[in-house]
Amino acid sequence: xxxxxxxxxxxxxxxxxxxxxxxxxxxxxxxxxxxxxxxxxxxxxxxxxxxxxxxxxxxxxxxxxxxxxxxxxxxxxxxxxxxxxxxxxxxxxxxxxxxxxxxxxxxxxxxxxxxxxxxxxxxxxxxxxxxxxxxxxxxxxxxxxxxxxxxxxxxxxxxxxxxxxxxxxxxxxxxxxxxxxxxxxxxxxxxxxxxxxxxxxxxxxxxxxxxxxxxxxxxxxxxxxxxxxxxxxxxxxxx
Amino acid sequence: xxxxxxxxxxxxxxxxxxxxxxxxxxxxxxxxxxxxxxxxxxxxxxxxxxxxxxxxxxxxxxxxxxxxxxxxxxxxxxxxxxxxxxxxxxxxxxxxxxxxxxxxxxxxxxxxxxxxxxxxxxxxxxxxxxxxxxxxxxxxxxxxxxxxxxxxxxxxxxxxxxxxxxxxxxxxxxxxxxxxxxxxxxxxxxxxxxxxxxxxxxxxxxxxxxxxxxxxxxxxxxxxxxxxxxxxxxxxxxxxxxxxxxxxxxxxxxxxxxxxxxxxxxxxxxxxxxxxxxxxxxxxxxxxxxxxxxxxxxxxxxxxxxxxxxxxxxxxxxxxxxxxxxxxxxxxxxxxxxxxxxxxxxxxxxxxxxxxxxxxxxxxxxxxxxxxxxxxxxxx
Numbered sequence: 001x002x003x004x005x006x007x008x009x010x011x012x013x014x015x016x017x018x019x020x021x022x023x024x025x026x027x028x029x030x031x032x033x034x035x036x037x038x039x040x041x042x043x044x045x046x047x048x049x050x051x052x053x054x055x056x057x058x059x060x061x062x063x064x065x066x067x068x069x070x071x072x073x074x075x076x077x078x079x080x081x082x083x084x085x086x087x088x089x090x091x092x093x094x095x096x097x098x099x100x101x102x103x104x105x106x107x108x109x110x111x112x113x114x115x116x117x118x119x120x121x122x123x124x125x126x127x128x129x130x131x132x133x134x135x136x137x138x139x140x141x142x143x144x145x146x147x148x149x150x151x152x153x154x155x156x157x158x159x160x161x162x163x164x165x166x167x168x169x170x171x172x173x174x175x176x177x178x179x180x181x182x183x184x185x186x187x188x189x190x191x192x193x194x195x196x197x198x199x200x201x202x203x204x205x206x207x208x209x210x211x212x213x214x215x216x217x218x219x220x221x222x223x224x225x226x227x228x229x230x231x232x233x234x235x236x237x238x239x
Numbered sequence: 240x241x242x243x244x245x246x247x248x249x250x251x252x253x254x255x256x257x258x259x260x261x262x263x264x265x266x267x268x269x270x271x272x273x274x275x276x277x278x279x280x281x282x283x284x285x286x287x288x289x290x291x292x293x294x295x296x297x298x299x300x301x302x303x304x305x306x307x308x309x310x311x312x313x314x315x316x317x318x319x320x321x322x323x324x325x326x327x328x329x330x331x332x333x334x335x336x337x338x339x340x341x342x343x344x345x346x347x348x349x350x351x352x353x354x355x356x357x358x359x360x361x362x363x364x365x366x367x368x369x370x371x372x373x374x375x376x377x378x379x380x381x382x383x384x385x386x387x388x389x390x391x392x393x394x395x396x397x398x399x400x401x402x403x404x405x406x407x408x409x410x411x412x413x414x415x416x417x418x419x420x421x422x423x424x425x426x427x428x429x430x431x432x433x434x435x436x437x438x439x440x441x442x443x444x445x446x447x448x449x450x451x452x453x454x455x456x457x458x459x460x461x462x463x464x465x466x467x468x469x470x471x472x473x474x475x476x477x478x479x480x481x482x483x484x485x486x487x488x489x490x491x492x493x494x495x496x497x498x499x500x501x502x503x504x505x506x507x508x509x510x511x512x513x514x515x516x517x518x519x520x521x522x523x524x525x526x527x528x529x530x531x532x533x534x535x536x537x538x539x540x541x542x543x544x545x546x547x548x549x550x551x552x553x554x555x556x557x558x559x560x561x562x563x564x565x566x567x568x569x570x571x572x573x574x575x576x577x578x579x580x581x582x583x584x585x586x587x588x589x590x591x592x593x594x595x596x597x598x599x600x601x602x603x604x605x606x607x608x609x610x611x612x613x614x615x616x617x618x619x
Contacts, residue, residue: 071529071611092533099531106615110526114248119240124530126241135240171530 017080018179018211019045019068024077026063026234037063039234041077045227050205050212052225059231061215062183068213069102069181070094082178099127103172107184109164111156117143117167118152124175142170146200162193169200173210180204182214186221198224242536246543249516260512261552264595267505268556268587269563274498275583276564278491283414291450292352293457294479295443298470304439305469312463318447318456323348324440326425330393330402339379340420341393343428352446355413362387362408370427373404377411378418385409391421398428416480444476502594505549509598513545517602524606525614534607541603542596549595553588560584 024041027034037060045051053061066072067079070086079087086097098104103124111120118139125135143149146166156164165185172180182201186194202224204210214225222228230237251257295313297303307324314322328341346367350358358366358374365387366372375385385391385406393402404423412418429437447456457473464471517524524537561584 066612069529071615095528095531095533097531098529102529102531104529106526110522112245112523112526114252115240115245122240123527127531 016047017044018047018049018082019043019213020078020080021068022078022080024064024067024079025075026060026067026072027075037234038067038074041234041236043229043236045211045213047082047211048205048209049227050202050225051214051227051229052222053213053215053229053231054217054219054222055231057217060234061231064231065181065183065213065215068179069104070098071104099124099175101178103175103177103180105165105168105172105180105182105185107187109156109161109168109188111164111167111171113156116153116155117148117159117163117170120156120167121170121174124171128175138174139170142174143167145173145203146170160193161189162196165189165193165197166200169197169204173204173208178211180210180212182212184215184217186216186218191220194218194221242540243543243547246540247547249520249540250544250547253516253519256512256515257548260508260548261555263508264505264549264552264591265556265559267501267508268553268591269560271498271501271590272557272560272583272587273564273567274494274501275587277567278494278498279582280415280568281491288475288477288480289355289450290453290475290477291447292476293445293447293453293460293473294476295445295457295460295471295473296441296479298461298472301441303469304441305443305471307438307440309443309464309469309471310440313443313445313460316445316456316459316463318449318452318459319445320448321348321351321446322443323352324425324443325349326428326439326441327397328393328395328423328428329397330395332391332393337383340416342420342422343425344422345425346422349422352444353417354446356410356417357412358408358410362410365407366422366424369405369407370424370430371404372407372424374408374410374422375406376418376420377409378415379421380409382419398431400431442479445473502590505591505594506598509545509548509595510601512548513541513599513602514605516544517541517606520606521609521614521617524609525611528609528611529615537609538603538607541606542599545595545599545603546592547595549591549598550588553591553595556591557584557588560587 021041021043024038024043025036026038027036029035041064053064055061063072067074068081070079070081070089074087077087078085082101084097084101086094089097111117112123115123118136121139121142122135125138130138140149140152143152146169148163148166148170151159151163151167156167159167165188169185180201185201186197189197198221201212201214205212205226212225214221216222295305295309297305304326310322310324313319323345325345326343328343330341331337332339346363350356350363362374366374373391375391379385387406387408389406391404391406393404395402404421410417410422412420425440445456445460447453453475457475460473461471527537527540528534561581
């Protein structure tokens with residue numbers, strides 16, 4: 001296995017806190033009405049963990065995921081990821097932080113249709129100071145890890161849903177982020193493709209020590225996680 | 240992969256729209272280069288007019304002649320050094336597509352007033368010695384290959400009949416208009432007319448001692464003929480040339496305005512395309528922001544897309560403009576020869592690029608300020 005994409009071949013001991021949320025609240029305003037989505041979340045996620053967040057629609061799962069990923073801002077509370085309080089960062093600092101620390105896997109893959117699989121995977125590396133050959137080497141390795149090195153020059157429209165999601169996973173970890181965030185990664189896939197994707201995530205967690213936080217509706221998908229948490233009406237409840 | 244390459248791929252994502260927009264930009268660039276070239280050519284001709292030369296014509300209309308008897312009177316006006324006269328000959332060479340200016344001139348005085356028209360003493364002597372002789376400008380020599388001894392056949396209109404003029408020499412003018420002119424002797428033309436119509440000229444041109452006093456000299460000339468049967472209008476050569484070439488300076492101003500309108504249309508076309516492109520791609524922009532792209536990178540991406548469209552359209556337009564304008568100049572019969580599309584092609588491409596940047600700016604700012612969460616939600 002190549003190590004240029006993912007930083008370690010063996011996971012570190014799971015004892016340090018990677019994500020720490022304290023008193024996290026998120027409210028939205030719809031006209032005059034204030035809608036509370038998250039109501040004081042306190043949560044610690046250990047480094048190297050594979051956690052699944054479950055809960056009914058509207059429970060605040062994706063909102064919580066977006067806050068941890070630094071693409072949304074809390075109304076109150078703090079978010080520490082790998083020791084950094086991201087709730088206090090500016091837009092620019094957050095963008096830099098996301099580029100270095102977060103790999104995001106979307107439910108609907110969100111690959112750029114005008115780019116090939118390899119080019120899609122290369123996108124995050126454009127933000128790093130790497131030469132073209134270094135970028136290409138990393139892209140090849142990432143696509144090999146997800147088993148699509150023979151589809152490098154295929155466009156998304158030429159790939160199946162499962163293959164697209166694997167390309168999206170390669171894109172998420174190619175820059176060796178601290179944290180992988182997955183929002184319903186199997187939600188748009190059949191069972192077989194979904195299993196392949198889950199196996200891939202498990203491999204990234206198990207073999208490369210990646211901390212993964214995954215939102216899912218699917219109990220079968222949640223079974224692959226080491227920790228399952230349940231969110232209802234904006235609060236964490238016992239799973 | 241790099242950002243310009245990504246922008247290029249995005250440009251051709253909707254191929255039909257991209258090609259139509261590029262085609263629109265190209266057509267506008269052709270039209271813009273065409274207008275600017277024509278305006279520049281006319282301005283160049285006008286700007287080459289000298290301030291120490293005055294043109295006197297019939298106040299009622301240029302089509303009405305003035306008596307030759309006025310020649311001596313104008314010569315005697317204080318401040319005037321030399322005076323010459325000429326008639327517009329008109330006529331047709333081969334057919335109407337082979338149009339160029341033809342003047343019947345007084346060979347004794349013409350080149351004293353028009354010192355910027357250079358003719359060798361030998362050629363001038365040969366011209367003077369042959370009543371049916373002619374002098375042709377270098378532009379005509381280049382276009383038609385005229386050489387000394389050739390006979391140019393003209394079909395007369397103002398002066399009816401079939402005319403044959405032997406080329407006795409060539410001259411080099413100071414502008415494209417002069418270089419595309421042909422001179423024959425006024426006396427030969429005058430002699431062909433019935434007795435009652437002889438002894439008239441289209442215009443007098445006066446060389447003044449001091450260009451600063453041209454207005455006073457002009458007024459003095461017109462004062463001589465005030466209340467006569469043939470009142471005169473004396474104006475600077477520049478004003479006369481502009482009026483002669485264009486009928487009115489207002490037309491040039493209109494062409495200037497139309498040039499700007501073309502740029503505004505280009506801005507609107509590009510702006511519309513960019514706005515649609517950015518709106519359709521909101522979800523992807525949110526993905527890029529999630530990955531860690533900063534707002535300025537998304538702005539740069541949109542600007543690069545605007546630049547690609549305008550660059551391709553601009554270059555295409557510049558390539559097409561050359562033969563189109565070349566064809567027009569050939570057809571224009573020499574009035575705008577010497578003008579070249581080349582002078583305006585590079586500026587037109589640069590202007591198109593600037594318009595492309597401007598058109599992409601607002602959609603670009605919108606792209607850069609996309610709310611990630613909302614955009615992702617909409618994309619799903």
